[in-house]
């Protein structure tokens with residue numbers, strides 16, 4: 001079965017990063033118009049040049065911590081592509097730090113980007129989804145929110161917040177035919193993973209039931225499913241895509 005997204009308009013945050021660019025590229029292939037958001041302008045431009053040949057891709061350098069900038073980016077994307085029907089929030093940061101040494105600034109930065117930034121993007125797309133009478137929201141959470149992890153407490157707290165936001169928003173948005181789900185990946189081979197020391201990486205790789213870190217192309221199909229008509233019975237769900245890092 002081929003999953004198609006013809007007629008959909010997707011907003012993808014973290015679109016210059018490993019998973020975000022993979023999602024954006026697959027969405028274009030599936031027929032969607034796609035607005036790319038990221039705080040890395042050069043990375044965004046490169047992704048846009050690579051996947052935007054069909055003229056249905058816009059890119060918007062924006063920091064998701066800034067609600068006014070996010071609102072303006074969605075408004076600009078809407079002008080070109082139409083009201084959004086899909087939101088994928090992949091913008092996030094991570095940092096290895098023991099809770100004993102955790103500085104308040106680091107805590108705030110992690111919560112601001114990973115949790116508040118997710119909410120600001122959700123808030124900005126809701127009016128368009130209401131106008132379209134439907135929507136799919138796919139938030140990137142994390143295996144860490146499900147099982148904890150060492151030296152990763154602000155990230156775990158922010159991602160647990162994302163999981164909670166998605167569940168509650170799924171209830172509030174159900175009357176408007178907007179489905180909200182979370183994907184909680186295990187370790188995936190992107191830049192984010194290599195913030196951790198080699199020793200930790202080797203140990204973690206050995207623990208995975210699949211025997212290796214995930215690849216972006218092993219995460220993307222779940223996003224496309226959730227965005228497509230075939231995914232219409234998923235809402236309020238957390239999908240554990242972790243190579244056996246989390247067993248449920």
Ligand SMILES: NC(=O)c1ccc[n+]([C@@H]2O[C@H](COP(=O)([O-])OP(=O)(O)OC[C@H]3O[C@@H](n4cnc5c(N)ncnc54)[C@H](O)[C@@H]3O)[C@@H](O)[C@H]2O)c1
Pocket residue numbers: 013014015016017018019020037038039040043062063064065089090091092093113117140141142143184185186187188189190191192193
């Ligand atoms: N890679 C993993 O092992 C892993 C595991 C679990 C969950 N995740 C989640 O998957 C999602 C995608 O991660 P990834 O692996 O592609 O990471 P990545 O580091 O490759 O990409 C993250 C992107 O987010 C952007 N970004 C960061 N802060 C931003 C901000 N304030 N405003 C706008 N953009 C910002 C970065 O510029 C980058 O392009 C994230 O939510 C991450 O937490 C990743």
